[in-house]
Amino acid sequence: MKKQLMTILTVVMALVMIFTLAACEKKPDPNGSEPVVPDKTDPAPSKQDPPPVGDKTIHVYTRDSASGTREGFEAVIGFKGELTEKANEVSSNGTMAQQVGQDVNGIGYVSLVTNFAENNLKPLSYEGVEATEANVINGTYTLKRPFCFTTRAADDYKSEEQKQIVAAFLAYMTDSKEGREVVVAAGGITDVEGGKPWNEIKKNHPIVDQDNSALTIVCGGSTSVEKCVKAALESFQGIAGNVQFKLDQTGSGDGWARVLGDEKDGPNASDIGFASRKFKEDKEPVGTAMRSEAFCQDAIVAVVHKDNPLSNVTKDDLYKIFTGATATWDEVGK
Amino acid sequence: MTRIRKIKDTVMQSFTWIASGISAWVLVAILVFIFSNGWKLLDRSVLFGDYHAKNIVSGFSDEHDVNATFTPPEPLEDDEVISTRFGFAVRDEIDKEKNHVHTLTWVDDHSPLRNGKITTAGPTQGKPAPFKAGMNINKLIFIDSSGEEITVGRLKQQSPQEWIPILERDARQITEFHGKEPGGGMRGSLVATLMLIGLSLLFSVPIGIFAAIYLYAIAKQNRLTMFVRSSIELLAGVPSIIFSMMGITLIFPIIQLFGASGQSIILGSLTMAVLLLPVLIRQTEEALRSVPSSYAQASLALGATQTETLFRVVLPSARNGIFSACLLAVSRIIGESAALIFTMGTAIQDSPSVGSGATSLAVQIYVLMGGENPNFELASAISIVILILVLALNLTVKVVSALSDKKGKA
Amino acid sequence: MGNTNENYMASEAKFAKIRKRRRGTDVLFRNLFRIAGVIAAMMVILIIIFVTSRGVRPFLGSAEERVDLKYFLTGSRWRADQGIYGLGFVIINTLIVSVTGGLLALPLAILSAVLITRIAKGKLSIFLTTIVETLAAIPSVVYGVFAAGKITILVRDLANLFGISTYGGNSSLAVILLLAIMTYPTMTTLAVSGIRAVPKELDSASLALGATPTQTSFKVIVPAARSSIATGFTLGLGRAFGEATAVSMIAGNALAGPSWNPFDITRTLTSTMLTGLHETSGIDYEIRFSVGVVLMIVIVSMNLLVHAAKRRLEKKGGAVS
């Protein structure tokens, strides 16, 4: 009798499990062709949740304090240090995109290179201007920041070759038409046609015609630049004797520290330090660097969940939202 | 038996079933989640491919037949665009890293593309460039009939539907081809993980086993032993993220004396070695204690020294247990992330070396999840690999202990 | 005879040499064993010394850079952007999520252990054990991927049912569920071995007195194994407190607290150590070691507390029997 009971119980358990799992799996995938995560693109929330739900409290997402995106955003909107206490702090652009995409009441800010559709995000126009590359270049979209780099001092490289290859790479990425092309294809914003042909620039950097597979360019600093820099480095490899590279992107705060600051001889020493903002003149003097400038621009885009009816924000809206003055979606824009 | 008692019993029993059912459900949910996300991505190129795309730049010196036409061997799919003059087809795709790429889906054996020679300086310079389906085209440079150089391709923000017709119409001679072997693989992390396993075990196994022997055979019942024991217990309770910090503050300065310069596999291994000590010591001591003390007594009574007894009789008898301890240590290494993030860094390397930073599989997952666009699929694919490895190790441990049990009984 | 004598002399010398070598090897290895033991024991002390020495730096710096220790330990705001480092609420949050997670897992673990050891037989028992072991073997980063993709969604939908809006499911509750899942295998394993170690006589005695097997399991066997169960609870809690990667993916990192609402975002000690772990210099970096020191103190005091509770329990048990 007891045995039977147990058997029945087991069967019931098994059925329950199978049904729950099946329910998890069954949700159809709307985008079909693209390899997407069922949960993130899953249409269920958009159909089930009345957007936005509940009290329509605004959920503010922000990046960690080392982030260049955050510094850029706070600088443009002008609320440094006034961020609302209710913010959720995330430590990367990707996490930001993923989490705001899961939260119908969320608002955050990401780099323009982010894949909005895939993360269930809606990019907001800023002051009525859509965030596009063209609008950044023509200056109408003002919520933007520069991607900058700085390097070790000219006499502070492991070897002369190391110095030359770093110089060659920076010339390729920053000055050449081809390099700029790659940066743009990876989402950076810069004027391709203004660049010089690489064949011309190459003459000043004979090192690229050697076998450089023993050299490694070490990059550190901002995570936002990673995609652009990685693309540039990968394409540079092919034209510069297969030079190796190492990207250890951790945050804009480290860009200067790892090439010129107190970490330049430490465990994380780098050749090129990147920041997704300007280097701070007072704290991060780049005067001794071999080269230091902005190589492209990036738009910061305020994003909300794709089901949020909002489509445009003003500087004042963002200021109020991020300082906590505006607490619910109903108040936005009033 | 009264009725109430019976009901009570049944209720309590069903609670136990429910509890275990929940755990089983969670396990299945995890497996289903990981597999459904990662399985379709998991192929040879993920397992053994490079993480960083490998760019190939090739030049073309030979004139090619201007009037040649090629036909694809079988009907191509709708989204593939064909260049009949140059004998290749391209499709616009999203790669593992979620970038748009133009992937070659077909290259004819006699396509002029096959005459390309690598122009990148180095040992492969001048060798024929490999062209095969699956490669990405970044851009093509050709000379048109007026002798002008024209660049087309993805880097020019053109879709295949745009640039292939231009190529077909204007090109007289292709001069340069920029392609890449797609990245997104885990081979580098796999190699780094293997290095990490080897080095960590190299450092920790001798110390772990010796310390276990000390506790088993040498240590007397006194305060020192009590202290050693409780210290090791305490060490087992230290969270792995603290080990990470220890790696930086304690071990880094030491290996710096030997010329190490930064986050590196060696630093990660030493950190892991310390982390593994309590696991190894505990398991090894248990294995030693399971050896009948009569073996040791017999050996001693035969005039063997303690060391001889340990090495000739006790350790060989405990070898299955010690082997299991090492396997458990390996599975711990494979799964560890927090202790390595600070010590080995978060830069994914394709050809890791002991003296420089790299990521283990687990850390690669962490990096992928925190990157510009979180890459659930690739992370899940790597998770599958980790899970399979870890479960295989655990299974081996079980088999080994079952075997030694059998042997012990016989 | 003379010949034999010669041989004998040579052998004497040879064996004396071997004896000496054997004794030397023995002494050498005994010392090596001892050194290995001492090294292993020293590591924990070295960790404490080195991490602490780094962790106190933020409190000793120059006046403008110095962090106020009192506020650090009791404060309710963690604003790295404003230079405000108050860890008090983080400690409370950590305690809440870890202990709740542990308490959630404990009954499940005990019930599963009873099923595995006393109800299920043969293959089924092995199968259930395998499930528990597999759960224990899954690396925390995989749990993290799962939690970020599944548990948060679950919590979000649950909250929506009540009409509560969440930060996409990132919440104390999500962390609690995750930690319950992660601590469950540890506790179950210990409970199983504890129950297995209970002498058979107790079982027989109880059955002979007319108790049902189920009554015996819950009234006699489980209480008799409470010491192991308590150890498992401690170990599980240790894992909960120390879990970093997975928790930081779903904690949400609140800037102020403590967060009492289970659907609110939270911040734990480990997630604090990992967020923006990016920086590798400056006070934001150094303070992480201070957080690490606090984490160690929390774990050790929690251990002591459970230990004391266990002792009291044992005393009580002793008085009864």
Place this chain on the structure above:
Amino acid sequence: MSASKLKKIMNRAGGTKKETMASTSHSSEISQRDHIAFALEDVNLFYGDFQALRDITFDLPAHQVTAFIGPSGCGKSTLLRCFNRMNDLIDNCRIEGAIYRNGVNINSDSVDVVDLRTHVGMVFQQPNPFPKSIYDNVAYGLVCQGVRSKKVLDEAVASSLKKAALWDEVKDHLRRDATQLSGGQQQRLCIARAIALQPDVILMDEPTSALDPIATARIEDLITQLKEEYTIVIVTHSMSQAARISDKTAFFLLGDLIEFGPTDDIFQNPRDTRTEDYITGKFG
């Protein structure tokens, strides 16, 4: 090299410096060896605060079988383990008094216990062959001593197994795992393993208590054969066994040596009433 030569070498090799010096008076050594294997003087043994042996004094005769009898916990096994200092392995064990072997107190610090144990072999209650081959089990002691020559080892293994009356049963599968043997065979293997080192004394701690009557009889036969060559001390619970095989018997009770003398005397004519009570089964 013949087995006897090996024995000589091993004997010499086994001696400590002190022993060698003590043996300068050649004739006295021989005479002592012929008569007394161990001379005990006021041996007291403590486990922590508990006294397990009290003022044990007697001379243990050489080339005879001496049986230790007494109820459980009387200290007979403990005393046995004093002869090869196996009590060293117990953490809080302390021994007072002297046990002289060849004129040297084996409890003194200068005595090399490893050496002592090559001269004083031991066989345990439970047959405890190593999980190795039969050959490796027997050769183990010699290999530890540093004997590497295959020929010497082969000879020693063969002669030891022959002496232990096991040779005929195992000579064709010396490479087989020793744990596959039957209990009685295992015990004889353990005896062979001890004999291989050419000891003077073999200590046996209830060697037949785990065996069936047939295996027991074989071991008893073996013991009677072996006493020609070796001094044998046996702890036993079986009164009849003691009566059958031993020349001398010592009766212990609660850590005291009650009576020691020729076996016949002890069994037929005990001087102490407690001995009589034990032998006649009034307690135990």
